[in-house]
Amino acid sequence: MAITVQDVYHFLQEKAPFELQMDFDNAGFLVGRASRPVHRILVALDITEAVIQEAVELSAQLIVAHHPVIWGGAKSVTDQTLMGRKLLALAENHIAAICAHTNLDAVADGVNDALALRLGLTGITQLHQDGVDGEGRPYGIGRVGFVPQQKLYDFAHAVKELLDSRGIRLVDGGKPVRKVAVGGGSCSSMVEDVLAQGCDTFVTADVKYDAFLDAKARGLNLIDAGHFPTEQVVCPVLKQWLSARFPQLTVDISRRHREVFSYL
Numbered sequence: 001m002a003i004t005v006q007d008v009y010h011f012l013q014e015k016a017p018f019e020l021q022m023d024f025d026n027a028g029f030l031v032g033r034a035s036r037p038v039h040r041i042l043v044a045l046d047i048t049e050a051v052i053q054e055a056v057e058l059s060a061q062l063i064v065a066h067h068p069v070i071w072g073g074a075k076s077v078t079d080q081t082l083m084g085r086k087l088l089a090l091a092e093n094h095i096a097a098i099c100a101h102t103n104l105d106a107v108a109d110g111v112n113d114a115l116a117l118r119l120g121l122t123g124i125t126q127l128h129q130d131g132v133d134g135e136g137r138p139y140g141i142g143r144v145g146f147v148p149q150q151k152l153y154d155f156a157h158a159v160k161e162l163l164d165s166r167g168i169r170l171v172d173g174g175k176p177v178r179k180v181a182v183g184g185g186s187c188s189s190m191v192e193d194v195l196a197q198g199c200d201t202f203v204t205a206d207v208k209y210d211a212f213l214d215a216k217a218r219g220l221n222l223i224d225a226g227h228f229p230t231e232q233v234v235c236p237v238l239k240q241w242l243s244a245r246f247p248q249l250t251v252d253i254s255r256r257h258r259e260v261f262s263y264l
Contacts, residue, residue: 003246005062005096006034008041011245012064012100016110020103026068028190030218031087032096038062043238046229047097049082052089054256061095064238066111066231068099080231096248104234106130111184113143114233118162119182119203121145127181128193130243141188143222144197149178152201154220159203163229165264171212173221184230188222195220205230228259 009029012018014059021027040060044051047069055063061120063198078084094178099138104110116124152170155177158167179201183192186206194202201221215222235253242251 002037003039003094003249004034005029005032005036005038005098005169006036006102008062008246009098009243010066010079011242015241016100016104016107018100018103020130020133020139022102022191025102026070027099028099030068030070030097030099031090032062032075032094036094036096037060038096038249039115040250040252042252042254043242044257045228045235046257047099048257049086049089049101050256052086052093052095053241054254056089056093058252058257059187060252062096063090063097064242065097065099066101066104066234068101069097105184106141107133108137108139109237111142111231111234112182114237115182115184115203115230116143116145118233119145119159119180120162121180121182122147127183127197128190140191141244142187142197144179144181144194144199146179147177152177155180155201156223159223159225162223163233165225165229166259166261168226169207169212169224171216171222172221173200173215175219176240177201177221182230185227185232188224191215191218191220191222203230226259 038061041062042055042060044065046067047065077087124145126140179199181199181202183204184196187204188207188211203223205227207224239251
């Protein structure tokens with residue numbers, strides 16, 4: 001029996017229940033027909049026009065992405081807007097889209113566990129527990145773990161290399177690195193949780209100027225490693241999940257989607 005878009009959605013619902021997404025989010029089955037057979041899946045952090053074209057060339061029937069392709073609502077679907085062009089391209093090429101966003105951030109083995117493991121953290125625990133899902137599994141954004149004690153700049157260089165980041169920003173809180181918190185994507189608002197856990201270092205992204213000032217004053221090493229690098233780590237996880245559950249399918253990670261900006 002052929003695997004359908006609905007089968008893939010139900011599997012992802014088991015791994016990262018969509019009802020766990022935050023109120024502002026728009027994760028879920030967003031484009032396509034649930035009954036459409038799937039033979040090939042393309043995994044990407046974002047559904048860009050380049051990713052859609054890649055899916056077309058690969059003859060993929062489904063894109064599984066982290067960030068929602070529909071954000072903030074759509075009052076029209078025309079070729080006059082970027083969102084409209086993407087939705088038209090997906091529909092016209094019979095490509096479905098499933099997006100697992102903040103639900104994938106929060107669950108076990110999702111974005112934040114992947115980030116913690118990539119950075120070599122051990123003894124990993126939750127930074128903040130938001131609750132438990134329908135099966136009693138705890139979930140929440142962020143993770144905490146340990147690394148061998150080292151100087152901040154040695155650790156920061158390792159973060160840059162491990163995440164293949166084009167550049168990082170950091171502030172030195174005056175402490176060696178030992179107990180580290182991570183938050184994939186925009187998690188600088190969780191500094192209070194990080195300090196409450198007794199962490200000396202926090203790795204996240206999209207840090208604002210005032211957050212760096214605050215971290216410096218409070219003795220916290222704060223590293224902004226970029227949104228794309230701190231979340232792209234989940235794409236191999238999604239590929240592994242999907243390949244293990246549906247071995248008859250071909251699952252690819254996008255080769256065209258890269259960090260959108262450069263550093264001078």
